[in-house]
Amino acid sequence: xxxxxxxxxxxxxxxxxxxxxxxxxxxxxxxxxxxxxxxxxxxxxxxxxxxxxxxxxxxxxxxxxxxxxxxxxxxxxxxxxxxxxxxxxxxxxxxxxxxxxxxxxxxxxxxxxxxxxxxxxxxxxxxxxxxxxxxxxxxxxxxxxxxxxxxxxxxxxxxxxxxxxxxxxxxxxxxxxxxxxxxxxxxxxxxxxxxxxxxxxxxxxxxxxxxxxxxxxxxxxxxxxxxxxxxxxxxxxxxxxxxxxxxxxxxxxxxxxxxxxxxxxxxxxxxxxxxxxxxxxx
Amino acid sequence: xxxxxxxxxxxxxxxxxxxxxxxxxxxxxxxxxxxxxxxxxxxxxxxxxxxxxxxxxxxxxxxxxxxxxxxxxxxxxxxxxxxxxxxxxxxxxxxxxxxxxxxxxxxxxxxxxxxxxxxxxxxxxxxxxxxxxxxxxxxxxxxxxxxxxxxxxxxxxxxxxxxxxxxxxxxxxxxxxxxxxxxxxxxxxxxxxxxxxxxxxxxxxxxxxxxxxxxxxxxxxxxxxxxxxxxxxxxxxxxxxxxxxxxxxxxxxxxxxxxxxxxxxxxxxxxxxxxxxxxxxxxxxxxxxxxxxxxxxxxxxxxxxxxxxxxxxxx
Numbered sequence: 001x002x003x004x005x006x007x008x009x010x011x012x013x014x015x016x017x018x019x020x021x022x023x024x025x026x027x028x029x030x031x032x033x034x035x036x037x038x039x040x041x042x043x044x045x046x047x048x049x050x051x052x053x054x055x056x057x058x059x060x061x062x063x064x065x066x067x068x069x070x071x072x073x074x075x076x077x078x079x080x081x082x083x084x085x086x087x088x089x090x091x092x093x094x095x096x097x098x099x100x101x102x103x104x105x106x107x108x109x110x111x112x113x114x115x116x117x118x119x120x121x122x123x124x125x126x127x128x129x130x131x132x133x134x135x136x137x138x139x140x141x142x143x144x145x146x147x148x149x150x151x152x153x154x155x156x157x158x159x160x161x162x163x164x165x166x167x168x169x170x171x172x173x174x175x176x177x178x179x180x181x182x183x184x185x186x187x188x189x190x191x192x193x194x195x196x197x198x199x200x201x202x203x204x205x206x207x208x209x210x211x212x213x214x215x216x217x218x219x220x221x222x223x224x225x226x227x228x229x230x231x232x233x234x235x236x237x238x239x240x241x242x243x244x245x246x247x248x249x250x251x252x253x254x255x256x257x258x259x260x261x262x263x264x265x266x267x268x269x270x271x272x273x274x275x276x277x278x279x280x281x282x
Numbered sequence: 283x284x285x286x287x288x289x290x291x292x293x294x295x296x297x298x299x300x301x302x303x304x305x306x307x308x309x310x311x312x313x314x315x316x317x318x319x320x321x322x323x324x325x326x327x328x329x330x331x332x333x334x335x336x337x338x339x340x341x342x343x344x345x346x347x348x349x350x351x352x353x354x355x356x357x358x359x360x361x362x363x364x365x366x367x368x369x370x371x372x373x374x375x376x377x378x379x380x381x382x383x384x385x386x387x388x389x390x391x392x393x394x395x396x397x398x399x400x401x402x403x404x405x406x407x408x409x410x411x412x413x414x415x416x417x418x419x420x421x422x423x424x425x426x427x428x429x430x431x432x433x434x435x436x437x438x439x440x441x442x443x444x445x446x447x448x449x450x451x452x453x454x455x456x457x458x459x460x461x462x463x464x465x466x467x468x469x470x471x472x473x474x475x476x477x478x479x480x481x482x483x484x485x486x487x488x489x490x491x492x493x494x495x496x497x498x499x500x501x502x503x504x505x506x507x508x509x510x511x512x513x514x515x516x517x518x519x520x521x522x523x524x525x526x527x528x529x530x531x532x533x534x535x536x537x538x539x540x541x542x543x544x545x546x547x548x549x550x551x552x553x554x555x556x557x558x559x560x561x562x563x564x565x566x567x568x569x570x571x572x573x574x575x576x577x578x579x580x581x582x583x584x585x586x587x588x589x590x591x592x593x594x595x596x597x
Binding site: 013063106 | 309345
């Protein structure tokens, strides 16, 4: 397969062969990957993603690209970063990349999160690798003097990427775990209620869990709180033309399909049909 | 300078490279300039509104992928009002892919799509024919002829027939399309396939079966282009697993007058640009004055080839 890239100026989306700067385990399950990059890729917004061409020369030969939300885009440092969990052929092949090697990235793609400068407080509800998708909101909100409360859910304390999420800001984090039962819906619901009632957030963001999404949807409806959810779906083209990444939405009482790649991956929380297919990256 | 223009019936393209239907859309203007393409080809539109198949709609395979998208369609009116105007600005000939459930419906759709801004109609006859127990039109010469004839009657636009590789004798289908008035045949659509997850024992596609595309299909479809080009006088447009300019050249040597690039665009969104530039370089390096000279220029002894073909059919 021809992997040469002929960059062309003036397009908002580009395919670039990027030099890999770092690809290290941050804990037993998650890896942090840094690429050298330039505009327009370093202009990626929180919630946007890149479609990565995983290496084809190893044991795994993942034919399709893998969409991955951007963990950080740093124009001044000419870097884009990703946090990912090794789950299948694509991410396994990615994990084998070493500094100095090239990784072909198409992006930035998709519609990111809304962050209105007029807001005073936002609430984040993340599970697992969903934390990486919402992490870019944290420094952005902090820079605007916005308060962030985060409920971070993980299997066990060792899996939680707290520092990777907080990034030196003083945001309020409530970590909940499967290992001690604190991540159960019966425990998370009262916690969220307390945070909503005490903080009156302007918006709730969620990513990474279908059951947390359903809970957030119910609570947001009850409290009249706006919400946004970043969704995952298997993709092929990532431009909105192949129609493979559709999920179901309910808009004004009507069920319809929307393309996660270009109409999302961030959607109005209330329009997501919570029980529709949930497929994570492999 | 090589003359890159090619004639597909009445239509002249500035070069022989265009997208395969279903793998290209106005959204790609974010990553490439459509002015450089030989033509733009839209995703199939159907007269009836369709939601498409259940997910998962694609899965990867060795050197390729399966898809069972199922032609989601917002109908002809939405197409005319929203899709057509978006393409008008680029000035590149627009080929509209159309699909329908019956020959009559194909004809009616062609009539409704014969509007300014449409340069040609590509008939996606690889879809189920509701009047033949759901067997695809392109599986039978008779059904192909009926569908193409119904369309030929209802439009003055150039009409291309996109054939299915899932038939035993694609050359016979190509002849039927030609006889019914098609001005080109596109060879070919995806090859029916299936994949199963051995852990869950579930089919990897929500629709159980789907169409295989990508480099895995190329030798099969190159053979079909070769067979069709020998069987018909109208141009053959090659489509199947083209990733590079070399692949496109191979198709042209087999007999294709132009090529369509599909799955490659999923992996490299600007793949068609690379194919065009590579084709120009190949011709320049060999002092080829017209790219059209490549069409059918494979070096095969004619007599030997007839016998080889007969043997291949017996295998």
